[in-house]
Amino acid sequence: MYIILFGAPGVGKGTQAKIISSKYGFEHISTGDMLRESVKKGTPLGLKARDIMSKGQLVPDDIMIGIIREKLAEPQLKNGFILDGFPRTVSQAEALEKVLADLHYDNGVIIVIQVDEEELVKRLTNRRACKVCNSIFNNNEIAELTECPNCGAKYSFFQRPDDEEKVIRKRLKIFRETTLPVVDYYNNSTKIYGIDGLHPINEVSEQITKIINKTKENKKTVDA
C-alpha cells in the first residue's frame, strides 16, 4: 500500500513518515531529502534545484514528476511506501495518479496534517537540521549538544536556508496558493483523511496508525 502524507512545511510530515516507516517497513520517499542530496553531491539536478529551494520556490513539475516516476518503479516499493512532499501541485497529483495506475498500485490513502500557520512559522524558525543525516530537531533539543543524537556527527547542526523566516512566509504562501488545491483534487477521487497536527507527536502517529490499519483491512476484505 502507499500513503501520501500531505501538509504545509513544518506540520511534521517527515517526523511522522519516519515513525510509520520503522513501524511498517514502508519506504519513506521525501522529495525534499532527495533534492537536498542532489544539491550536496552537486549533480546537474542539484545545481538546478539549489537556488530554487533556497528561495522557497517549487522545483518545476516536469523535473519532479520525472524523479517520482523513476523512484516509484523500484521493485522494493511493492512492500509499501510513504510519499512526503509530493505531490505539491495539481499537475503533480494528476501525473502521480497515472504512474500509480501504470504500476498497479490501487491501495492508497491520503492523510492531510493540519496546523495553524503562525504555529508553523514558530516551528520552522526553531528548526535545525543535521547536515550529515538530514535529521530535523528543535533548536531547544540540541542547544547543549555537540553531536547529532541520530548519527553522531560532530557540530553538524545548521539552519536550512529555506527555514529563515522570510523564506518560510514565502513557502507558506506557495503552499496556500499552489499546493492546497491538491486537496480538492483528491476530495473528488480518493480516500482522504484530515488530522490535527497540533497534538503531541505520539498522538498524531496513533491516529495515522489507525488510518493505515483500516486501509490495510479494507484491502484484505476486497481481496477475499
Ligand code: AMP
Ligand atoms: P521539503 O523538505 O519537502 O519542505 O522540500 C524542500 C524544498 O524542496 C521545497 O521548498 C521545494 O523547493 C523543493 N521540493 C520538494 N518537493 C517538491 C515537489 N514535490 N515539487 C516542487 N518542489 C519540491
